[in-house]
Amino acid sequence: MSEQRFEVPGFQASGIASGIKEEGRKDLALLYSEVPAKAAGVFTTNVFKAAPVLLDMERIKSGSARAVIVNSGNANAATGEEGYQDAVKMARFCAGALSIDEAQVLVASTGVIGRRLPIDKVAGSVSRLVKGLSPAGIPEAAEAIMTTDRYPKIQYREGAVGGSDVCICGIAKGAGMIEPGMATLLSFILTDADIEDAALKRALREAVDRSFNAISVDGCMSTNDTVLLLANGLAGNRRIRTSTRDYAVFSDMLADAMTELAKMIVRDGEGATKLIEIVVEGAKTAGDAKTVAYQIARSNLVKTAFYGGDPNWGRIISAAGAAGVTLDPNAVELTFDGVPLFRQGQGIAGRLQELAEIMKRDHIRVVVTLGQGTKGFRVYSSDLTLDYVRINAHYTT
């Protein structure tokens, strides 16, 4: 895959080291649209929203944005009014260097909670950040938003929509949490699609529900979670409207790219060694399916069993039964990668050797059929490992 695949017409990006992180690691990223772009965002529902989240939630109401500036190494969360003003300044410095309206600049931060953002470092680096802008700079930006991620996360899709080739390029950083509040899922998606406001918002919302809202690393929601989608319309396609074929094609491309980013995040979860795909089918409602799937995905007993390679179906059944959804125990069925384990209220014997093989795989598909209806939900989860505990226990302030 060549670097060219990560370019979107009309967008430039850069990533540099500003000194917020130690050891000269990249910690400041910029995404810039050469022309006015539409923008939509989805933000954490945590009550303790970080300053940049509060700022973006205001600014995104305009439905447009020209730039997104992102720092890693400091979350600018639990920093009060001073922190909010720091976020405003970060956008203002960026707008000044780009000669654009500061209201068109969005901000995101990720890193330690509760410490003032070293805003002077941002001020001193913004002109270098802008000078570094390049159509080929998206991978550098992906690197600069990393905290405890082991590798940058980029996905690219292109396809014919409304008579033109449309492309989508998304970057993300993980939900893994090493240090206090190194706790954030950030994702930024750029597209040259021409799309009406309502369709943009809806496509993002739906794609988030199918991707980032369908993963569980450790069930913790950060103060900084932010997903932004910018669309500059340069593809020249017939404008995408909701409830059209074009919309379906575009939103599938978007959800596909974001689902892959979400899976990359789970695989790169702290200490994770396995991707566990939990599929709940045959539910009365999608809500029921989601509730059961997350109860299983979040169970420490289930997660440690997968880590240990133990085909411990009793823990999955027990978690499903504790989800608060009314179930008929005799109608529930369970399979691991297609091998049946539980049916009609009882375990199925004699498959231990097959199961031992399955448990060694690095992607295992768990299907729980509730036998009540036709709705389903899928969650991607990771295992709970010794490294997760080591990483998260031994930070010292």
Add this chain to the structure above:
Amino acid sequence: MSEQRFEVPGFQASGIASGIKEEGRKDLALLYSEVPAKAAGVFTTNVFKAAPVLLDMERIKSGSARAVIVNSGNANAATGEEGYQDAVKMARFCAGALSIDEAQVLVASTGVIGRRLPIDKVAGSVSRLVKGLSPAGIPEAAEAIMTTDRYPKIQYREGAVGGSDVCICGIAKGAGMIEPGMATLLSFILTDADIEDAALKRALREAVDRSFNAISVDGCMSTNDTVLLLANGLAGNRRIRTSTRDYAVFSDMLADAMTELAKMIVRDGEGATKLIEIVVEGAKTAGDAKTVAYQIARSNLVKTAFYGGDPNWGRIISAAGAAGVTLDPNAVELTFDGVPLFRQGQGIAGRLQELAEIMKRDHIRVVVTLGQGTKGFRVYSSDLTLDYVRINAHYTT
């Protein structure tokens, strides 16, 4: 504390090794009332209820019981109709040896899920179990219901109620889960109090809510959780009725004993090194307080931080904010053992040395004040340790 303290007039108990567990460890317990006794029970709400739970839920409707027979080493869960018949037989053998009505015998099991109970071992041991009955046998029963518990859990209380000395003795086994489905909280409480049916049920329900329903080891609810309370009335007290002073005294004694059993369970949680008391105050409703308290208690990031001795208040605030309860971030306050950490939307600096000392303690009290009202809730939790993962990952079937 002499063994005599663990006797309740009119009750006898025993505990023996029947061969269900390996290595000759005790695995069969019997609690027996010499006279008819009132009985109340609280059971798991898991959809996949174990066979003995299903049996007890039927039998407890009579409001009376003479005996409880309990095995450890096998949960008799996910065993279908055969498993249910095994539970019926277990009670029948016991009733035969005691020459009492089999409908007056309750059953509980704890251990591996999904394997047939070796009912022949129970059949072959019941007469020895009955022969071993003694007023001083409660500690032996407490030992026989252990699975991965490191020590037996017994609590004794006595006090003046309705003109007589009334005593309460309770035993419990832990919610720690080493093997698949070694996952059960069992507790049995004996009292010589004379108490009317409605008061007995209500006192048990309230005490469970204040004790076993206010702890979190790993957020997993088993298929076998069972709490039974037997009252034989031999104390000769004025019969306890709800909404009386006698009721208040008795139910406080009961809740006190059960809360101490609950704390013993948390301290003995798998791999646990610390008791973390999470108190949420100033909530609009008790439900809000409970939701926030459990969100914190269940957070793996919070639990690992305590393990590592890291005064990681950002994780607690972040968990509180993700509970789904509407909060004013500026009204929330947080203290560790009385030391303030967070107030008016910001961390409080300059207390790191005090905090480092606090984090070394083996019981830490975290108080979160929401600033919305007067309701509160307290949860006892444990830390998440390397040993928890080791213990739970490396079982092999």
